[in-house]
Amino acid sequence: MSADGSRFDPLVVVELTSDTKEEAISWLLSRIRDTQQNGGRPIQLEQLGPGVSAQEKENPNLFLVGATRQRLLSGAEDLGLFKEFHDGSMRGFTCANKHNFKDFQDGDSFLSMAECQYIIKHELDTLRARDETHVPGHQQVKLYPGKSIIRRLLSKGILIQVFPLHQKEELKRLSFSWYQKVKLSFQPLDDIRHYYGEGQALYFGFLEYFTFALVPMALIGVPYYLFDWEDYDKYVLLAAFNLVWCTVILELWKRCSASLAYRWGTLSRKKAFEEPRPGFHGVLGFNPVTGREEPLYPNTKRQLRVYLVSLPFVLLCLYLSLYIMMIYFLMEGWVLSVHDEEPTFWTGILCFIPSVIYAVVIEVMNLIYRYAAEFLTEWENHRLESSYQNHLVLKVLVFNFFNCFASLFYIAFVMHDMVMLRQSLATLLITSQILNQFMEAFLPFWLQRRRNKKMIRKVQIRKTLEDKELPLADQVRLEADMSTYLGTFDDYLELFLLFGYVSLFSCVYPLAAVLVVLNNITEVYSDAFKMCRVFKRPFSDPAANIGVWQLAFEAMSVIAVVTNCSLIGMSPQVKAYFPESDMQLILWTVAVEHGLLAFKFILTFLIPDVPKHIQINLSRLEFESLEALKKKPLSMCPRAKTLNPTMSPVAVLRCV
């Protein structure tokens, strides 16, 4: 029971370090409880009691956060969550109108737990310091007006983590229908979305869609692989089909994703109305669109940072990576020549050394680059979480693309060695798949298991098995110990690289599609398993699409046209058709390539991104909104009531 007597459902856990000063804790708790813009209904907080195995050095500073139903509903309205209206359309939720929403009834199960946790997270994240001061008891932790308090505490190490709680029962049900059933069926996307939120569900939807979309390519690729191993000219048809097919599946995915996002209510949410991300800082002011008070940061300054610092940095890193690759090829050539001259056991071992060094250097560079990219993107100070993610993803994936494919490109277009290309491709594809599956799900699970076993055993000895359920306190401590899921980035990156292996060199190694399909099927299971069993529950993320990944996949399919056309043009069988001159051959290749590119662009242009019926629903919403605005009672300055007395003269002028 919380202080104000209503039923308390813990939703989110806040963990502070055990050596946090008392006054800092009470200051933070009172700040959290003070978020009372909504008619004095505060967020509820409760300190977690000691677990059953409480004797030792256990952290006492674990707090459970929850809120009353009314508080959550008004939070949903503030966030502009879209829910299904009684007429089947999606509308922004409002408390005044709540009974017109489908499935509202008593409102208890109206918001999913993931949505409630997202609302709480948003409330915590938007706690912003008002004055320049410091955290009580921690002189060194300064606070600046407009900056997120939680962020500050996290970066200074006072706050260890904020994470949402799992629901044992629901998780059991979800994991059963998701990956424990053996029969072939679609994933329960709506349940996934209900439990993990839209971002996760879109990833799994994409993974499923991508797998099915690759099946035709795999089916057509198998006979090519079995019967025409060396006849490149027979691959022309296959490659042309693949290129068109890639375009079609990417376009259709947009429609699919729009359907899913509309059903889940994230398609209609507008970016401009979203609140800024917690890491965003700037001078406090009034948002020109919504009139809400929030930090403002000039767009030009951000663009200067992007184009004058981040872009050159990324280009420099790409150059460096290319340079290192060239050194690797030189070393490899030198070692091979040494081995060929006088093959001994030691030169045989020497042959592996360049690869090993190269692999290590690449890994180290990847790691450093990733940190630098995160730092730079944070420094660019994007207003929205989605645009932060997009910029980060773009930086990292360009670098990864280079590292993965530069050597293949070199083999294909500088060394012209198709046999080596096929071998490298197969090796890369198979090893990366095996390694990924192992590193991603089974290794963390195994580590987790070893850690947890001790604790669970302890708990179970104490409770002498009177009740199979763990008490809340132990459950929370168990979850706090689980690894943190770092977002869908690595999962998408893996799919992206696989897509690259399939599309870029499809005319050299048609079996790639088969391998990727097989990989994706196991990927569904291992990803589902890791989401349910290995990691802490992630906060849901109301994504409307897969963001910059769509662009990345499309860019890959454009590059694929160029690579496939040139590979086919370079093949000896095709060259044989133009015995008199190479020029004819190249001109034809270029002409075909241009034709394919033009066809791709026309196709992209012709297939509408959003299905017709959803377009109609969206424009109906817009039409009814505009009509409502027309009929609104007069008010001289509609935004005046949301502005507080400290508003700047500029804001006043803009409003008059």
Next chain:
Amino acid sequence: MSADGSRFDPLVVVELTSDTKEEAISWLLSRIRDTQQNGGRPIQLEQLGPGVSAQEKENPNLFLVGATRQRLLSGAEDLGLFKEFHDGSMRGFTCANKHNFKDFQDGDSFLSMAECQYIIKHELDTLRARDETHVPGHQQVKLYPGKSIIRRLLSKGILIQVFPLHQKEELKRLSFSWYQKVKLSFQPLDDIRHYYGEGQALYFGFLEYFTFALVPMALIGVPYYLFDWEDYDKYVLLAAFNLVWCTVILELWKRCSASLAYRWGTLSRKKAFEEPRPGFHGVLGFNPVTGREEPLYPNTKRQLRVYLVSLPFVLLCLYLSLYIMMIYFLMEGWVLSVHDEEPTFWTGILCFIPSVIYAVVIEVMNLIYRYAAEFLTEWENHRLESSYQNHLVLKVLVFNFFNCFASLFYIAFVMHDMVMLRQSLATLLITSQILNQFMEAFLPFWLQRRRNKKMIRKVQIRKTLEDKELPLADQVRLEADMSTYLGTFDDYLELFLLFGYVSLFSCVYPLAAVLVVLNNITEVYSDAFKMCRVFKRPFSDPAANIGVWQLAFEAMSVIAVVTNCSLIGMSPQVKAYFPESDMQLILWTVAVEHGLLAFKFILTFLIPDVPKHIQINLSRLEFESLEALKKKPLSMCPRAKTLNPTMSPVAVLRCV
């Protein structure tokens, strides 16, 4: 004075044939007067009295149409016209809110005359037959439910024309500030928009922008032309600059056009909410977005018509046009060989014959194709005027592009004759400019003048010069005799072809930009002159952008990258850099071309289409609309009140 006693301002003239039956006239007039959805305020009608020179075979069936101020204001609300709100933003006009709009005051000059005429035109166009019947007195003119009456009468020849009246005073003022001043200044775009509407003003805005944008290319081109006549390799820089510049100016134009359209209130109007064009037919039903009763036509049926009939037809015509061109080149080659063998006076004349035949055939094909394209686009049955225009424009311009440039492409890439290419280019450019200016403005003006002089002389003799102003009746008859302006299509097409001459072969003939700039300057004057003096006033057209022309110009700039790169690659001076192999040269050319194309696309992607402050205004409108919808009083089915008792079961179901 009209029947109901209010002051009558004639806005639009309706002319019926002189042999129209009396009952048909009175039926039509009563149908027009019956458009009383808006609180019983009908449209006003008045028959035009005989002119001063009325004795002869003058048509008595000229009717003046007008409306009261209230009627026009409620028409503006129905049409969803956007006007400036008191806070400087653009809002959909509503009568209830009218005093909150800027410059409303007494409402007399709130709507421009062009807007009033557009409202009247819309009222006339949306007179739709309700039952299957025929026009009284004209058994052969059948009416079908849902089809526009005015359209039917026009196509059956009973209605000769519907046109808006000029305003002598305003026209005089406009033409003075537009083209009669000699000093160099920008065009009065806002005044043009006020008098002719947004579509015209955007055309003149584009013409002006395009002229200024070409000035840097012209300035850089002149020294190249003067000093390096034969050094293609020096043209590399010029061509690269031109290609990037073309992309930049087209992207910036989008921003410019968005600014203009926002200021004029057409940017925020949404296509989905527009009423269908008069020629649109289908089963009467309810629009799923707005809930208004209007004809519906399935989208799939239209797309089948587009892709299965129109597209193959266009491709066939293009093939035919190519075929004819090949025959022309064969004939030309044969004639030249005859002339070379034995040059006499007759073979000299013979040399001109293929060109003459080709020119005539092309003109005839153009004419036939134009009719076919209009017929097909009408048959495709587009719902919106803008999409009808876009499909028509696309069909015609593809064909015109082929006819204009196919021979140049042939000379450049099949015959490899750069000297001939430059000569043809110069000839085409200069002759087409002179011909155009002459045909477009001076010829119609001269014809007009001859026709009018007789009439004016007659009038002035009668009135014995007591008053210099023509009386209304004669003024109307004079305007009814003027030629009809057929829209901006031919003007844009001319600019498009000029842009083609400048961009496609800019590295061969850098002087093209200079010629085009000079042409455009005179074009502004001749177009302005023809709008003010030669043609009937056109109905205004609330365009938000230049439509499919933007796409056409962009496509041209992409094609320009390919042609310029290959021209430079083919030049002997560049070939000299790669003496050892042609392959190296081609590969380099292709690589540079791909780089330029990629750069173009990235640039297009990076430059936002709408300036930031307009984006903010647009999303503020959207935000406030959504907020207003949230706060709207409850109503179980918001669209129910607009549905009448005859609604289909589907519509009822959709609404519940």
